[in-house]
Amino acid sequence: xxxxxxETSPLPHLAVIGAGPAxxxxxxxxxxxxxxxxxxxxxxxxxxxxxxQPARELGARRPEALHHQWRTWERLREGLRRQEQAGWLRHxxxxxxWLVERRPDGFTVHALLGPEQEQPVEVRADAVLLATGGxxxxxxxxxxxxxxxxxxxxxxxxxxxxxxVSGRTAVxxxxxxxxxxxxxxxxxxGVRVAALVESADPRxxxxxxxxxxxxxxxxxxxxxxxxxxxxxxxxxxxxxxxVEAHGTDRLEAVTVAALDGAGRVRSGTERRIACDTLxxxxxxxxHTDLAQGLGCxxxxxxxxxxxxxxxxxxxxxxxxxxxxxGGATLSLTEGHIAGRSAAARLTxxxxxxxxxxxxxxxxxxxxxxxxxxxxxxxxxxxxAEQVSDDTVVCRCEEVTGGAIREAVAGLGAGDLRTVKLLxxxxxxxxxxxxxxxxxxxxxxxxxxxxRRLLARPVPLGVLARAGxxxxxxxx
Ligand SMILES: Cc1cc2nc3c(=O)[nH]c(=O)nc-3n(C[C@H](O)[C@H](O)[C@H](O)COP(=O)(O)OP(=O)(O)OC[C@H]3O[C@@H](n4cnc5c(N)ncnc54)[C@H](O)[C@@H]3O)c2cc1C
Numbered sequence: 168x169x170x171x172x173x174e175t176s177p178l179p180h181l182a183v184i185g186a187g188p189a190x191x192x193x194x195x196x197x198x199x200x201x202x203x204x205x206x207x208x209x210x211x212x213x214x215x216x217x218x219x220q221p222a223r224e225l226g227a228r229r230p231e232a233l234h235h236q237w238r239t240w241e242r243l244r245e246g247l248r249r250q251e252q253a254g255w256l257r258h259x260x261x262x263x264x265w266l267v268e269r270r271p272d273g274f275t276v277h278a279l280l281g282p283e284q285e286q287p288v289e290v291r292a293d294a295v296l297l298a299t300g301g302x303x304x305x306x307x308x309x310x311x312x313x314x315x316x317x318x319x320x321x322x323x324x325x326x327x328x329x330x331x332v333s334g335r336t337a338v339x340x341x342x343x344x345x346x347x348x349x350x351x352x353x354x355x356x357g358v359r360v361a362a363l364v365e366s367a368d369p370r371x372x373x374x375x376x377x378x379x380x381x382x383x384x385x386x387x388x389x390x391x392x393x394x395x396x397x398x399x400x401x402x403x404x405x406x407x408x409x410v411e412a413h414g415t416d417r418l419e420a421v422t423v424a425a426l427d428g429a430g431r432v433r434s435g436t437e438r439r440i441a442c443d444t445l446x447x448x449x450x451x452x453x454h455t456d457l458a459q460g461l462g463c464x465x466x467x468x469x470x471x472x473x474x475x476x477x478x479x480x481x482x483x484x485x486x487x488x489x490x491x492x493g494g495a496t497l498s499l500t501e502g503h504i505a506g507r508s509a510a511a512r513l514t515x516x517x518x519x520x521x522x523x524x525x526x527x528x529x530x531x532x533x534x535x536x537x538x539x540x541x542x543x544x545x546x547x548x549x550x551a552e553q554v555s556d557d558t559v560v561c562r563c564e565e566v567t568g569g570a571i572r573e574a575v576a577g578l579g580a581g582d583l584r585t586v587k588l589l590x591x592x593x594x595x596x597x598x599x600x601x602x603x604x605x606x607x608x609x610x611x612x613x614x615x616x617x618r619r620l621l622a623r624p625v626p627l628g629v630l631a632r633a634g635x636x637x638x639x640x641x642x
Pocket of ligand 1: 185186187188189208209215216262263298300302303319320323324349454487489493495498622
């Protein structure tokens with residue numbers, strides 16, 4: 168086992184997990200204020216989801232073409248280079264963190280390295296900052312397991328990371344602001360986007376217009392996307408949903424339909440659209456596994472933090488989408504506050520909120536904006552009615568909608584845990600990360616996130632050695 172954090176410096180040491188907008192900003196801010204930082208990320212490059220870069224060997228000539236806020240990224244990248252050179256910051260790439268352990272003298276970050284992710288690495292630190300972002304929610308519908316159906320973020324990640332597209336004719340569907348960059352990004356890359364199918368009710372935007380208009384920059388961004396959709400002649404169907412994906416060996420078409428005021432499919436409005444790719448997403452869910460493993464309080468689906476971005480576990484900060492979904496700018500802002508607070512507290516200074524007053528005001532405004540947006544972009548209320556009994560809902564364990572309904576109606580299951588025990592839904596490789604909301608919706612149970620104490624599958628040999636304090640250490 169290697170101990171990547173073993174150093175003799177007397178300076179305080181902060182481990183930041185996640186090198187997306189939040190973690191990168193937090194790491195640079197803390198390093199600039201007198202703290203040694205180890206930045207740990209599973210990806211081969213810094214940037215997270217928003218600033219995901221094409222693999223170097225692809226030799227992309229204009230990577231900025233796929234990005235917003237490229238200048239901010241250049242500033243962060245340059246800051247990272249400088250802090251690494253100055254010896255304040257170490258960036259550990261390809262390190263998959265599976266547990267953060269609390270010890271009497273600080274924390275141990277346990278990660279896996281290598282192509283098979285079987286080589287254990289430990290990082291010792293005085294404090295930890297969790298900036299692990301979020302992942303996409305996808306709700307099931309008949310045909311969603313066909314090859315050619317991908318998540319909207321997955322299509323975007325593939326485009327940004329490999330410069331490849333998954334087909335020639337795409338439908339982008341579901342709900343949420345992420346659909347806009349996905350549809351325009353695919354269209355700009357030469358894919359014919361046959362339709363953008365958004366289930367949100369436009370009346371929701373009118374209802375929340377006051378909160379939404381408080382962020383003119385975001386409105387300008389939305390207008391820019393609308394112009395691009397027009398330019399690429401993408402047909403936009405608002406208050407519509409995909410009811411079924413069709414195909415034998417792979418996707419050939421989708422059926423979409425309008426929704427009524429109650430969020431049900433309006434019968435007679437179904438239409439079929441030929442496509443070989445369906446990029447679908449229903450919003451984002453914060454990554455909370457590492458925080459849960461540390462015993463941090465979770466509010467709803469997000470890590471609870473105070474005004475300084477501290478969790479309720481001493482020595483643990485959290486920032487970005489792990490603390491609530493709100494886009495890259497909010498993540499940058501929270502990362503800045505978390506970095507300032509952690510640096511002040513670790514160097515023994517008295518934290519002064521006036522040092523980050525501007526960021527705190529921006530954070531409050533952005534949180535209000537995204538709360539309003541979240542309200543507008545909720546999936547259709549009655550989406551689960553479209554899930555037929557033979558639709559696979561839990562893909563890892565191949566549990567169908569019918570089996571889940573039988574567990575509820577026939578066997579009396581009244582909560583997610585009992586449904587899981589009776590059907591095995593959520594017991595597979597993803598441990599319910601992908602299907603939890605789908606299973607809850609079909610079962611009619613509250614969507615309460617399961618406690619997962621390990622953030623990723625870990626080889627048994629690594630687990631056995633992690634508890635062994637005499638295990639050989641040092642590189
Ligand atoms: C697939 C996807 C595509 C998106 N596309 C867009 C887009 O096109 N436009 C847009 O405006 N917004 C997009 N978003 C939303 C946007 O990326 C986020 O708002 C923003 O990136 C959040 O920043 P963050 O720093 O909180 O998290 P992220 O950017 O998600 O960064 C989190 C980092 O943590 C790392 N990490 C997580 N868990 C571990 C672990 N256990 N061990 C080690 N490292 C870990 C990840 O590798 C990642 O680098 C997308 C989100 C996703 C999930």
